Each structure stands twice: as structure tokens, then as C-alpha cells.
Amino acid sequence: MHNIKFDGGKFCKEKDLEVCAVKLHLLSCEICVITIYGSPSGNFQYLMGNLEQILCMIYSNNTEIMICGDININYLIDSTHKQLLDLLLASYGLCSTVQFSTRIQSNSAIDNIFINTFKFNDFSLFRIIIGLSDHIAQRIIICNILKQNCNSHFCFKQRTDKSSITDFNTKLSYESWGNIFAENDVNTIFNNFLNTYLRIFYSSFPLKKVRHKSCNKAWLTPGINFQVRHPRCVLCKLGERVGLSSCVLTDPPSLPLGIKISCANKRKVFISKKQERPDDNLLQEIL
Numbered sequence: 001m002h003n004i005k006f007d008g009g010k011f012c013k014e015k016d017l018e019v020c021a022v023k024l025h026l027l028s029c030e031i032c033v034i035t036i037y038g039s040p041s042g043n044f045q046y047l048m049g050n051l052e053q054i055l056c057m058i059y060s061n062n063t064e065i066m067i068c069g070d071i072n073i074n075y076l077i078d079s080t081h082k083q084l085l086d087l088l089l090a091s092y093g094l095c096s097t098v099q100f101s102t103r104i105q106s107n108s109a110i111d112n113i114f115i116n117t118f119k120f121n122d123f124s125l126f127r128i129i130i131g132l133s134d135h136i137a138q139r140i141i142i143c144n145i146l147k148q149n150c151n152s153h154f155c156f157k158q159r160t161d162k163s164s165i166t167d168f169n170t171k172l173s174y175e176s177w178g179n180i181f182a183e184n185d186v187n188t189i190f191n192n193f194l195n196t197y198l199r200i201f202y203s204s205f206p207l208k209k210v211r212h213k214s215c216n217k218a219w220l221t222p223g224i225n226f227q228v229r230h231p232r233c234v235l236c237k238l239g240e241r242v243g244l245s246s247c248v249l250t251d252p253p254s255l256p257l258g259i260k261i262s263c264a265n266k267r268k269v270f271i272s273k274k275q276e277r278p279d280d281n282l283l284q285e286i287l
Helices: 044-058 080-090 162-174 186-204 222-229 231-241 257-276
Strands: 002-004 018-025 030-037 063-070 111-115 123-128 137-142 152-158 207-213
Touching: 018 044, 030 044, 044 063, 044 080, 080 186, 111 137, 162 186
Parallel strands: 030 063
Antiparallel strands: 002 018, 018 030, 063 111, 123 137, 152 207
8 A cells, every 4th residue: 555645735725625545556456545525615616626637647547546535515416516526537437336325414425435337346335324423434345356357457348330320310319409508608508418418429339348368378489479470471481492483472372272281280280289398499390
């Protein structure tokens, strides 16, 4: 665990934003846990602007981000502040997880935990009454955080085909856009348009989780890779042994059938023997 130092004069400001963070180095990944506090009487624009700078500074492909704290935005009701914060956090793959009241005296969820629910979709959230204040503590357990294979990684791809494109165009044609033309403020109009557009876009082009495995085979040497990926070079070398001219070698269909079969057979034999005896250098034996 390592502390992440922020410039207090640049980010932290009393009532507007108070923030600190630690980085956890796990076997499967690195997680940066950010805790924030925003007062009800604080400047919301200051919180949003500086939180975006912090996320931009910390974000990387090798680090997962988790945000928790008291942001004083009630997530049980829809509001402009809630929409703006969701849009900012969604750009970094973070979603809200708290869907219950976090106050004893009032029905509001102003304390929250934001994680990447696409990668960490198996989690449990509990309420803990600590008795020190009217706030209810939250405890999150992420079950699959240590089960990720270090030799593989996941990425998310959107399904795009003729059917999804047709569905997207159809939904756009049936959208009335009433919440856009009913407003006069430019920022509100843009946010309403973006929310409606993204809702339709992600419903038509859903994200699909794809797993990529790394190739970690000791017997798969550069020589084998060369033979498999560049069969024409192998054919040329074998053709030179039987005295074929360069003009014939540049036209693979004109090669004799025996040369083609010989190349394929030798490549199969070479790979099978290399698996049995990974320490033998058989590349010179064939080439």
C-alpha cells in the first residue's frame, strides 16, 4: 500500500473538496482508492473540476480506480448534480453501487462507492450502523478481484452489425426529443441531448467482454513462428534446394505439388519434435 500525495493547495479546499488516496498493489491488479468529501454548502463546480483533474492524473490502463466518500449528492432522487457526476465518472468506467439510504434521520444516499461494475461485476454491499453519527457506513466485498489471470486481460468491444445499426436508426427516428426543446439553457439542452443519445447508443451497441490470452509456450521459438507466419519463405528455401528459378518461386500456384506437401509435412514434424525436445535447435536441420 502506497500513499498518493496531492497538492493540497491545488485540489483540497475546505467545504468545497477534501480528498486523499492510497494505491493497493495486488497480485492481479493495482487499485487506487480515492476518498472525497464535499460539503452541502460547497462549490459544486469546484468539486467537479478538480475531481476531473485528479482522475485524469491517476488514470492508466494498469490501475483500477475506486471512489468512496460523502459527496452530499442524493442518489435516491434524480438531480442535475447527480447527472453531471455520473457523466464524469462514466467517462472513466465508474458507476454508483449504493442504492439504499445512508442516513438514519433522513431517506437519502449521500455516501457512495463508485467502482468499475463491468470488470468487478461480482460484489456485495452491506450497511453498517457504527453509532458515531447519523451516517450509515458501507462495506463492499468484491469477489472476483483476485481471480483474474495475470497472463490474460479483458477488453470490452461493442457489437456492431447491420441489425444493431438498424436498431439504432429506428430508435433515433422514434425519439421525440421533447426534453431538449422544452429547455432554454444551452448547458441543460446539451446534457439532455447527450443523455438521450448515449442511452439509445448503448442500448443498440452493447459492450461485450472479450478475453485475450497471452501466448506463454516455451517451445514456441522464433523459428517456429517464422515458419508458420511466413510459409512463402520456407517454400523459396525448399525450392532453391531442387533448383527452381526465382520467377517460379514468386508464383506459389506454379510450385510443384510435391514441394507444397513437403513444406507442410516438414513444418508439422518440426513443431511436434520441438514440443518433445524443446532444448534441441532444429531450425538448421530443416532449413
